[in-house]
Amino acid sequence: xxxxxxxxxxxxxxxxxxxxxxxxxxxxxxxxxxxxxxxxxxxxxxxxxxxxxxxxxxxxxxxxxxxxxxxxxxxxxxxxxxxxxxxxxxxxxxxxxxxxxxxxxxxxxxxxxxxxxxxxxxxxxxxxxxxxxxxxxxxxxxxxxxxxxxxxxxxxxxxxxxxxxxxxxxxxxxxxxxxxxxxxxxxxxxxxxxxx
Numbered sequence: 001x002x003x004x005x006x007x008x009x010x011x012x013x014x015x016x017x018x019x020x021x022x023x024x025x026x027x028x029x030x031x032x033x034x035x036x037x038x039x040x041x042x043x044x045x046x047x048x049x050x051x052x053x054x055x056x057x058x059x060x061x062x063x064x065x066x067x068x069x070x071x072x073x074x075x076x077x078x079x080x081x082x083x084x085x086x087x088x089x090x091x092x093x094x095x096x097x098x099x100x101x102x103x104x105x106x107x108x109x110x111x112x113x114x115x116x117x118x119x120x121x122x123x124x125x126x127x128x129x130x131x132x133x134x135x136x137x138x139x140x141x142x143x144x145x146x147x148x149x150x151x152x153x154x155x156x157x158x159x160x161x162x163x164x165x166x167x168x169x170x171x172x173x174x175x176x177x178x179x180x181x182x183x184x185x186x187x188x189x190x191x192x193x194x195x196x
Contacts, residue, residue: 001058004051004070005042011074012041041077049073049103065096069103076107082114089121101127122159126150134158 002010046052049069054062059070068088075083088104089097101124107113108128119125125132126146134141134149136158142149149155 001060003056004046004059004062005055007059007070008042008045008073008077009038011077012038012045014078045073045077048076064091065093065099068092068096068100072103072107076111079111080113082116084116084118086118087120088117089119089124097121097124100124104128120159122150 046055049072051066051069051073054066054070059067062070085104088100092100104115105128108115115128117125117128126149129146131144132146132149133143134152134155136154141154141158142152
């Protein structure tokens with residue numbers, strides 16, 4: 001199993017000009033410069049993504065959230081202009097999802113990155129995107145600014161089963177619009193009964 005450092009070095013090899021096999025065997029100055037560039041890039045990625053303390057850990061032994069961070073660091077090594085992410089929040093705890101959102105927003109800004117996101121976590125998608133396309137059963141339900149799409153009745157019904165309150169329950173407090181009206185209380189259960 002590869003360590004975090006080895007994994008990022010492989011990702012960097014693709015982004016750094018690496019001399020051919022003869023140069024590698026002989027150890028030419030170009031080869032040494034290339035190796036130095038890879039090491040410097042890996043160190044910068046470890047720092048940028050907060051992975052310094054995990055540099056010698058096997059990636060397979062990390063938590064799901066940390067493995068996703070290593071994946072994102074590897075993606076960033078290639079300095080792409082566009083990235084497609086398929087459900088990056090899948091399997092993560094809410095705190096990890098919020099941290100992932102912060103990291104993706106920072107990457108988007110720092111790398112001037114376009115992110116195409118396929119995601120069921122509506123608060124995460126809304127916090128990352130300038131424009132949302134909501135689909136249900138392969139059909140486009142709504143397109144527009146996150147606030148508009150999240151308020152669309154078909155989106156609420158498709159994603160939340162008719163419960164507008166559900167979207168605010170999963171949304172980090174900082175993302176909730178303080179001027180929005182509070183959701184109506186759930187009167188389907190007696191007062192004081194556990195939510196189910």
